Amino acid sequence: MSTEVKNQEKEALFSKKNRRLFVDPFNENNPITVQVLGICSALAITVKLKPALVMGLSVMVVTAAANVITSLMRNLIPNRIRIIVQLVVVAALVILVDQVLKAFVYDISKQLSVFVGLIITNCIIMGRIEAFSLGNTPWKSFLDGVGNGAAYGMILIIVAFFRELLGSGTLFDYPVLEALGVYELGYKNNGMMLLPPMALIVVALIIWVQRSKTPSLIEKE
Amino acid sequence: MQDLISIFFKSVFVENMIFAYFLGMCSYLAVSKTVKTAVGLGIAVTFVLTITLPVNYLLENYVLKEGALVWLDASFAELDLSFLSFIMFIAIIAAMVQLVEMVVEKFAPALYSALGIFLPLIAVNCAILGGSLFMQERAFTSIGQATVFGVGSGIGWLLAIVAIAAIRERLKYSHVPAPLRGLGITFIITGLMGIAFMSFMGIKL
Numbered sequence: 001m002s003t004e005v006k007n008q009e010k011e012a013l014f015s016k017k018n019r020r021l022f023v024d025p026f027n028e029n030n031p032i033t034v035q036v037l038g039i040c041s042a043l044a045i046t047v048k049l050k051p052a053l054v055m056g057l058s059v060m061v062v063t064a065a066a067n068v069i070t071s072l073m074r075n076l077i078p079n080r081i082r083i084i085v086q087l088v089v090v091a092a093l094v095i096l097v098d099q100v101l102k103a104f105v106y107d108i109s110k111q112l113s114v115f116v117g118l119i120i121t122n123c124i125i126m127g128r129i130e131a132f133s134l135g136n137t138p139w140k141s142f143l144d145g146v147g148n149g150a151a152y153g154m155i156l157i158i159v160a161f162f163r164e165l166l167g168s169g170t171l172f173d174y175p176v177l178e179a180l181g182v183y184e185l186g187y188k189n190n191g192m193m194l195l196p197p198m199a200l201i202v203v204a205l206i207i208w209v210q211r212s213k214t215p216s217l218i219e220k221e
Numbered sequence: 222m223q224d225l226i227s228i229f230f231k232s233v234f235v236e237n238m239i240f241a242y243f244l245g246m247c248s249y250l251a252v253s254k255t256v257k258t259a260v261g262l263g264i265a266v267t268f269v270l271t272i273t274l275p276v277n278y279l280l281e282n283y284v285l286k287e288g289a290l291v292w293l294d295a296s297f298a299e300l301d302l303s304f305l306s307f308i309m310f311i312a313i314i315a316a317m318v319q320l321v322e323m324v325v326e327k328f329a330p331a332l333y334s335a336l337g338i339f340l341p342l343i344a345v346n347c348a349i350l351g352g353s354l355f356m357q358e359r360a361f362t363s364i365g366q367a368t369v370f371g372v373g374s375g376i377g378w379l380l381a382i383v384a385i386a387a388i389r390e391r392l393k394y395s396h397v398p399a400p401l402r403g404l405g406i407t408f409i410i411t412g413l414m415g416i417a418f419m420s421f422m423g424i425k426l
Contacts, residue, residue: 033404036247036250036251036404037247038247039243039246039247039250043243043246044242044243083315083341083344083345084312084315087311087312087315087344087345088308088311088312091307091308091311091312092308094307095304095305095307095308098304098307099304113358114351114354114355114357114358117306117307117310117350117354118244118347118350118351118354120307120311120350121311121345121346121347121349121350121351122347123247123345123347126345195415195416195419196240196241196242196243196415197240197411197412197413197414197415197416197419198412199243199412200243200408200409200411200412200415201408201409201412203408204401204405204406204408204409204412207400207401207404207405207408208398208400208401208405210400211399211400211401211405212400215400218399218400218402219402219403219404
């Protein structure tokens with residue numbers, strides 16, 4: 001949340017409109033629950049909090065950097081080949097992220113396996129480039145990228161929190177439920193939460209809560 | 222022969238791209254409103270997977286892997302280019318999609334107009350890149366295995382999207398709680414279908 005602290009310090013760069021770019025994705029324009037982007041590589045890695053956090057951070061970095069780079073090049077890219085240019089930019093950034101993960105958090109990068117590579121085709125990144133950075137200045141694109149990436153990470157962390165707590169009884173590998181003594185009362189871990197389909201159902205519940213709170217998001221019949 | 226058959230059934234049912242790995246979910250959710258468009262997209266995905274997997278297999282084994290360039294010169298035995306695989310795979314996929322688009326437009330105009338906008342969009346479908354990355358991770362031993370894996374994954378994806386489209390067509394007539402309408406209920410149904418597909422997991426092939 002350090003970005004929000006920075007918001008208050010430099011007001012000039014963060015006019016009301018610019019701040020909206022950053023804040024909107026967290027609720028009214030959430031990439032996962034409203035725009036339906038980037039579910040592809042997201043849900044398989046939310047069994048534990050740690051990989052989910054790493055994945056969220058990686059996506060945030062790639063979205064922000066890709067948005068800035070394509071925004072800088074937006075007047076140079078011929079319209080017909082823009083998809084390939086975007087893919088090359090994103091792929092180069094993902095290779096960097098992959099090498100960094102392999103160097104510093106090797107075991108997590110093994111757990112994420114192919115899903116780091118799949119950030120390339122994560123629809124959030126392509127979607128934000130297509131919808132936003134090709135028509136806006138680099139600074140705005142940066143805010144948009146960080147906002148969307150962080151909002152995406154937020155959903156991942158919420159899903160991973162419930163799956164890890166209910167499925168394995170731990171948080172960041174710390175045995176929370178054991179420490180609380182819940183097992184002595186006869187509680188058992190719900191192995192179902194570890195299975196991939198449960199991730200979808202948890203996301204559906206998040207959507208349910210969010211839309212009950214913000215009725216304007218409810219789809220019309 | 223037996224290993225090919227087992228790879229095929231495994232990739233269609235046990236390790237289904239959507240129900241086991243959630244790959245290609247974006248287009249799966251966006252294009253599954255009617256069965257007709259779902260079939261079109263499913264066929265296009267199968268087609269592209271079948272073509273890109275063998276090409277990427279050759280690329281992986283004769284260019285990218287450690288020591289893969291020995292056929293060019295013995296001094297390349299130490300060379301490991303595998304860090305380039307993301308960018309190479311995605312370039313091959315984008316190029317292949319473009320190629321497939323042109324071929325289909327020339328020789329099967331009816332299919333081309335039926336697939337419409339879906340063909341170019343396949344380049345950014347996670348299932349395609351996912352197929353290539355799984356191929357790399359599982360280290361298949363022959364190009365035949367890689368091809369069969371591509372066909373199987375594609376058919377599994379087709380199966381999943383057609384099934385959800387059929388259910389969503391029916392869903393129009395049911396009373397879903399308002400906040401769950403549309404996206405929410407589709408997620409829940411996909412989850413339930415995933416649980417159903419897990420019953421295949423016990424089968425050892």
